Each structure stands twice: as structure tokens, then as C-alpha cells.
Amino acid sequence: MTIILAQHDQAPARTKRSDAMNDNVLTVEGLKVGFRTDKGRFSILDGVDFTLRRGRTLCLVGESGCGKSVTALSIMGLLAENAEILGGSARLNQHELIGLDRHALRRLRGDAMAMIFQEPMTSLNPAFTIGNQLIEGIRQHSDLEGAAAREHAIEMLKRVRIPAAEQRMGEYPHQLSGGMRQRVMIAMALANDPGLLIADEPTTALDVTIQAQILQLIRRLQHDSGTAVLMITHDLGVVAEVGDDVAVMYAGRIVERGSVTALFDDPLHPYTIGLLSSIPRLDDTLTRLSTIPGSVPTPAEMPRGCRFSTRCPFADQHCREEVPPLAAVGNDKEHVVACWKAPIEHCEECSESREVMA
């Protein structure tokens, strides 16, 4: 058993994980995605850029509909039929994923890259046992057969801390709680030791007490295996808990990107500032919880320039006309922001609006 596992752990690791030369597991550049609907074509992603290094966790943060999940599904090649990738690139260990034929993409899915989803209650097939669904994925991408595949599946269940793993193999998803099912999903995703794990709001549907357990589990497994994690969330608490880096998305664009500490300590984009100040604080019962006024513009009425300009207290004509590039404004070259006014502390004409924000 241990021999099989050891082989399985090491052999693909060398090929699947990035070379020592280049630590970038995932590089996304200028990714553009559109949707075809009855009312016409709409842009959903408009030039998304980020890189994810081995063993690191990048959090993609933003409100519903900002394009977080579409970004993930584009990388996995699992976009809905009415969506199309209009441009850009996504490279997994230097291999281009965009435009890859579906057979090649299928060989990578579940092997070099894996994904877990928001809804553990519906993400497992109700008609098959846990064991069946685990073994199926293992056999798809490895030479393990029969008892060896089963052993590996049980080992995976143990690794995600599922008690009575062997017994669980024969059970159906409905016999497990939501947290247990999400553990099974994680076991399934990590069964073939992927270099990239995409987690799309993996804790949103779970109880608060279970959320922390699942996040810790992902963190620990990542530490053991060196898997890079792309964590999609709308919860800044999750970002603080597991993130190394964070990219804030708004209406299909990344508006700010940097290390978690840099972003939390010194948020540069007005949207990020708004997000951070809308977190409720237990030690502050006096001030009213701040919210960002207005709502995300619909794809049909998207402004030409900065997409946040319709809600931004600092926006002027220039903001509405020209798209601000992602650029570093301070000493930290990794901390970039797409805002003409950033840093707002130094922006003279912004002083009045700053009062409003504070």
C-alpha cells in the first residue's frame, strides 16, 4: 500500500508540478470572456491578469456576478455553452489552456488541475456511492486498478479526516452531512495530486463552525502537497484566513491585486476600501455599518472607462472615459491597482469625498 502511494505521490509530482526553473503554476493574462444571450453579446470578463505560484493561495474576491466563477470555469474549460473566450491566455505550468482541444483539456482536468464547488449538497452524484465516485476519478488519470485504486480512495478519505473511511466508501452522498460531503469533494479533487486546486466558494454553503474546519483542511493539505490554490470567495474573512495573495474583482476586471497583508493594511482602490469598511466589527458597536452605494452596472450599461466610476465618490470625467491600467503606485511593486486617483490620500481633489467615505 505505502509503496503504491509513494509511487503515486512522487512520479506525477515531478511532471505535473512546475519546474524549479519557473514557480508559476498558473498564469492568466488578458482573459476576456463573453456571453451570448437573446439580447446580444455581453462581456463578462474584460482582461483578467494574475499569476499563481506553487504552494501559494490566491484569493479572487468580489461580489456575485463580478466574474470570479467565470474566471475559474474558463481555466477548467467548463464554461457554459453560451459563453465564449474572446481572448487572452491561461497557462498551466507553461501549457496554454485557452484553445486547447477538449481531449487534451479533459486529460488535465482532475489530474493537473482540479476544482471543488460551492454546493457540496448537489455536487456529488446522488445515485452512486462515495467510493464509486472517488475511484472513478482515480482510475481516469492513473494506472491504479481494482484494490489499489480502492486503497488509494480510502487513503484520500483518511487524508481529509473523514472518520470510518472504509465504511464511508459504500455510503451514498445523502448519508453524509454538508461538511463531510465537501471533504469528499476535496478528497476527489486532490486524489490525483493536482498542481492547481480551484476552490469556488467552498465554504459558503456550510455552517460557520464547519467553514473554519474546511479552510484549515485545505490549508494543511496544501502545505503537505505544495498545491497552488485559487480560492474564489466573496468573504474577506476567508481571504484573511487562507490567502497569501488577493485579487479584487469588480464587474469583470481586476481592480486591485497584491499580498493579503499589503491589501488589508493599505487598500488602494476605492472599491477595496469600501469592501473592507463594510465588514462588521465586534468591537465597534457605535458606528453604522458602511455600505457601498449603488449597484453594479448591467453589462448593457457598462461605462467606457473605469467600471466602478458609477459608484465611486472620487470619479471624474477622466475616470468615466479612460480605463485605468493595473499599476503599482507605491514601493511594493507587487501591489497594483487600477485607479486613476490612487493613492487617494495623495489625491488633492479627493479630500471632500474622502470625508464622505470616512
Added chain:
Amino acid sequence: MFAFIFRRVLIAVPTLLLISLMVFSLQLLLPGDPALALAGEERDPAVIEAIREQYHLNDPMIVQYGHWLAGVFTGDWGISLRNQMAVTDLLLSKLPVTLELAILAMLVALAIGVTAGLVSAVKKGTRWDFGANVIALSGISIPNFWLGIMLILLVSVRWGLLPASGYTSPLESVSRNLEMMVMPALVLGTAIAAIMMRHTRSAMIQAMQADYVRTARAKGLSERVVILKHAFRNALVPVVTMGTLQFGELLSGAVLTEQVFTIPGFGKLIVDAVFNRDYAVVQGVVLFTGTVFIVMNFIADLLYFLLNPRLRT
């Protein structure tokens, strides 16, 4: 599991009694006097009265029902007024014919209906889907007897490929039996195929949108496995349930189709019995097919239960 079966059986009993009451009451609705029909050319009131006495036709209705029900339970379903055969024997002699026709028709229905439903669901919105839907709509809209007559005209009369009508027992000649069964099975099967296609299609479309299908794709499984294993296994529940109910309907006898192809099954038996005011046979056929239908309903429930791990465990 056993509690479930017990409950279902418990519900079936009053349903069956209700059927028997309705079946018995049927004869009140039939016009004409059976004693007169039985007497034939004889018009002597004494003879007719004797016939009435012999068949309890003078007793109050409730007593007649009691007689009849007691007989039903003891295997005495009465004697055909027309040819003096026991109704049970008559039913048993027709059962293999209707059973064979039902099985063949069901095979046709499943082969065409499920395949077409799968294809049109997977290729939703394409020409394949459109074509399958047009064929399904035709299948539902075209009356069986018309399709039967058209087939006879073309295949038998014009091309002389298959016998137009009649029945040969498979014990005599299997090939001759199949030759005669092909067209009626096709006529009955295509109508049900249309229904099966619609059900398979909608169940598959729903299943293909499920989260677990996305999970299966994320695992890198081939599209064939995603469709045939993950989606179809979940779409199977409504398809099997519907199929079982349709099979029950087939077993009740296909009146028009059997008439068109002169196949001596339940359908033809009941038509002949009604025309001859042969009450005992009419009651026998309706009671039997009603029971079969309830049994098939029960089996459908059972299959639904067995195919659903959430209910089973």
C-alpha cells in the same frame, strides 16, 4: 423497505375492491337483456325465465355482486354466455398473446424512445433535437389504427412483405409468429416511444444541468461517461417509472390495434364480448386488466424506490 411494500399493498386492496364494484356495475350500463341474447331464437317466456333463474339474474344487485365476488376469489369468474367456456380459461388462453405483443411493443418503444430522448437532450437545440421532436409529436398524434391500416396497405398489400393479419402461436412457428407480430408491435411501440422520448428528453436535460455533472466533467471523465453514467442514471428514475406504467397499459390489451390486425388478445376479447353482451367475459377482462394495472403501478413504485438511494437507505 418492508414497511413501504406493506403500505403499498394495503392501499391496493381497497382500490381492487373499488374496481370490482365498478366492474360489476358496468353490466347495469350495458343495454339489452342477457337472458334474451342467450335464448337466441327461443322466445318462450318460461325458457327465458329459467335462464334468468340459472344465472341469478332475478336476484337483487347486491346479492348478485356477492355471488360474483365470492366466485372471483374462488377462481370462478363465471362462464362465457357465448361459448360456455370458463372466463378464467378464456383469459389464460389470451394472456400469452397480449403479453407477447406488450413485450415486443415495449422493446420497440424503449429502443426508439430512450435513444431518441437521449440524443435530443444531449444535442438540445440542434437539428437532431428538432427532428426527434417532430417524430415524437407525429408518434403521439397519429392514431394507432390509421398507422396500422397504412402499414397493412403498404407492407402487406403493396409490397407483400408481411402477412396482413392473424396470429400463429410461437409454439407452432416462431418465425411465422414474429412475422405477424412485427407490424402490430411497431404500431403500438412507436406510440409509446413518442411518450418515452419526451420523458427521457426532459429528464436528461434536467440531469445534464445538475451540479454533479459539472463535477464529473471536472474529474476529466469522457463525455460518454458523463452522459451515460452520471446523467442517465439519474434520468432513469422517471423513465423507468413511466415505462412500467406504459407496459401496464399495453397489458390491458390494445383494442384498436388487435382489431386491425385481428390478433386474438385481450383487446379483441373484450370487443367481441361487448358486442355479444357477454357480461362475464367483459367483467373478467376489465377486472384482470385493472388488477394488472394496479400491480404494474406497484412495481413502478417499487422500482422508483429501488433506483433511488435516498429512499432505499
